[in-house]
Amino acid sequence: MGIFTTLSSVLRFRRFIWNSQERHLATAASINDLRLIAKRRLPAGVFDYIDGAAEDELTLAANSLDFQRITFRPKVLADVATLRTNCSLFGREVRLPIILSPTGFSRIADPAGELAVARAAERAGLPYTLSTMATRSIEEVAGVTSDRARNWFQVYVWRDRELVESLLERARQQRYEAIMLTVDTPVLGRRERDIRRGFTLPPQVGLDTLLEGVRHPGWTLDLIRAEPITFANLVGSGVGDGTSAVSLSHQANSQFDQSLSWNDVRWFRERWTGPIIVKGVQRTDDARRCVDEGVDAIALSNHGGRQLDGAPTPVSLIAPVVAAIDGAIPVFCDGGIRRGSDIAKALALGATAAMIGRAYLFGLGAAGERGVDRAIGMLEEGLTKTMALTGAHDLSELTEDLISSPY
Numbered sequence: 001m002g003i004f005t006t007l008s009s010v011l012r013f014r015r016f017i018w019n020s021q022e023r024h025l026a027t028a029a030s031i032n033d034l035r036l037i038a039k040r041r042l043p044a045g046v047f048d049y050i051d052g053a054a055e056d057e058l059t060l061a062a063n064s065l066d067f068q069r070i071t072f073r074p075k076v077l078a079d080v081a082t083l084r085t086n087c088s089l090f091g092r093e094v095r096l097p098i099i100l101s102p103t104g105f106s107r108i109a110d111p112a113g114e115l116a117v118a119r120a121a122e123r124a125g126l127p128y129t130l131s132t133m134a135t136r137s138i139e140e141v142a143g144v145t146s147d148r149a150r151n152w153f154q155v156y157v158w159r160d161r162e163l164v165e166s167l168l169e170r171a172r173q174q175r176y177e178a179i180m181l182t183v184d185t186p187v188l189g190r191r192e193r194d195i196r197r198g199f200t201l202p203p204q205v206g207l208d209t210l211l212e213g214v215r216h217p218g219w220t221l222d223l224i225r226a227e228p229i230t231f232a233n234l235v236g237s238g239v240g241d242g243t244s245a246v247s248l249s250h251q252a253n254s255q256f257d258q259s260l261s262w263n264d265v266r267w268f269r270e271r272w273t274g275p276i277i278v279k280g281v282q283r284t285d286d287a288r289r290c291v292d293e294g295v296d297a298i299a300l301s302n303h304g305g306r307q308l309d310g311a312p313t314p315v316s317l318i319a320p321v322v323a324a325i326d327g328a329i330p331v332f333c334d335g336g337i338r339r340g341s342d343i344a345k346a347l348a349l350g351a352t353a354a355m356i357g358r359a360y361l362f363g364l365g366a367a368g369e370r371g372v373d374r375a376i377g378m379l380e381e382g383l384t385k386t387m388a389l390t391g392a393h394d395l396s397e398l399t400e401d402l403i404s405s406p407y
C-alpha cells in the first residue's frame with residue numbers, strides 16, 4: 001500500500017499531445033533541440049542543404065565558437081523587475097533587436113515556406129527579409145502580411161539588369177520597406193554536402209530520394225500535396241525558375257553578375273529610395289566605403305559559413321567596424337546566433353540588431369510556422385533572461401562594460 005501511495009504521489013504522466021508537430025515542440029528547449037527535430041523530420045539532403053556550409057565548414061563552426069569566447073561581467077542587485085527589449089530600426093520601433101535573414105528555398109523545409117516565416121515575423125513584430133531565391137513570391141508574402149509588416153527584400157544581382165529592375169519595382173509596389181544587397185556571392189561557395197548528395201532544386205527524385213521519402217513520410221506527403229516548388233520570384237523570367245531541377249551552384253555561377261562592383265551600389269541608390277543594407281561586409285575599409293556610398297546599414301555576414309571558408313566571423317568584426325565608421329550607420333550581424341545571449345553579446349559589442357538564419361529555419365523544418373514562432377520565442381526569452389542576469393534594463397545598457405571579449 002505504502003509503495004503505491006508513494007508512487008502515485010511522484011508519477012506524473014505528461015498529457016499525450018496528438019498533433020505530432022506540437023508533441024515534438026513540447027520537448028524542445030533550445031534552438032539546437034529544434035535542429036535535432038528538423039534533422040529527424042527532413043530527408044538527409046534537405047537537412048544538409050540547410051545545416052551545411054562551405055568546404056571544411058571551419059567558418060560555420062567558428063561563427064558559433066567565437067560567441068562562446070565572450071563572457072559576461074554581470075552587475076548584481078540592479079533591480080531588473082522591468083526590462084525593455086525594443087529598439088528603433090530605420091526610424092520605426094521593433095519589439096526585439098532581431099531581423100530574419102534571407103534564406104532561399106524555404107518550401108523544402110515546410111510547404112508554407114516563406115509565407116510561414118513572414119507571418120511569424122510579423123506576429124513577433126520583426127523584419128523579415130525575403131530572398132530573391134525564395135519559393136514564395138514578393139506578392140504572395142505581401143498578401144499574407146499586413147501593412148504594418150516589415151518586409152524587406154534581398155537582392156542577388158543578375159546579369160540581366162532588367163530583371164533586377166523589375167524585382168525592385170515589384171518590391172516597391174508591394175511596399176517592401178528596405179532592400180538588402182548580398183555582396184558575398186559573386187560565385188557560390190563550394191558546399192560539399194550538397195555536391196556529395198547531388199542536391200538540386202527542386203529536389204530530384206532518384207532511388208536515394210525515394211528511400212529518404214519513405215523514411216520521412218510526413219515531409220514527403222506535404223511535398224506531394226503542395227503545388228510544385230519554383231523560384232517564385234523568377235517565374236517566367238528566363239533565368240531558370242526552378243521548373244526543371246538545377247544545382248544551386250550552376251544557377252548562381254551562370255546567372256549572378258560576377259562583375260558586381262561599388263558602381264552597382266550607386267546604381268541601386270539611384271533606383272531605390274528606401275533603406276539599402278549591404279550584406280556580406282567583412283572588412284573595416286569596405287564598411288567605411290558603404291558609408292561613403294550612402295548605404296543605410298551594414299550587415300556583417302559570411303553567409304553562415306556557406307561562401308568563403310576561412311572568412312572572419314561577424315561577431316569578431318562588430319567592434320572594429322563600429323569604431324571604423326564611428327557609428328555613422330547601424331551595423332547588423334549574422335552567423336552562428338543560436339541563443340538570446342548571443343544577441344546580447346552582439347549588441348554589447350556595438351551591433352544595432354542581430355540577424356538569424358538557421359535558427360528560424362530549424363524551427364520551420366521541425367514544426368512549420370509554429371516552429372518559427374518557437375525559435376523566435378526562445379531567442380526572446382534568452383535575451384531577456386541575459387539582460388536580467390547581467391543587470392541591463394534596456395538595450396542601451398548592453399555595452400562593452402558588461403562583457404569580457406577578445407575582439
Ligand SMILES: Cc1cc2nc3c(=O)[nH]c(=O)nc-3n(C[C@H](O)[C@H](O)[C@H](O)COP(=O)(O)O)c2cc1C
Pocket residue numbers: 049050051063101102103104131132133154182279301302303304305306334335336337355356357358359361
Ligand atoms: C538554407 C540557407 C539559405 C540561404 N539563402 C540565402 C539567400 O538566398 N540570400 C542571402 O543573402 N543569404 C542566404 N543565406 C545566408 C543567411 O542570410 C545568413 O547570412 C546566414 O544563415 C546566417 O548564419 P546562421 O544561419 O548561422 O544564422 C542562406 C542561409 C541558409 C542556411
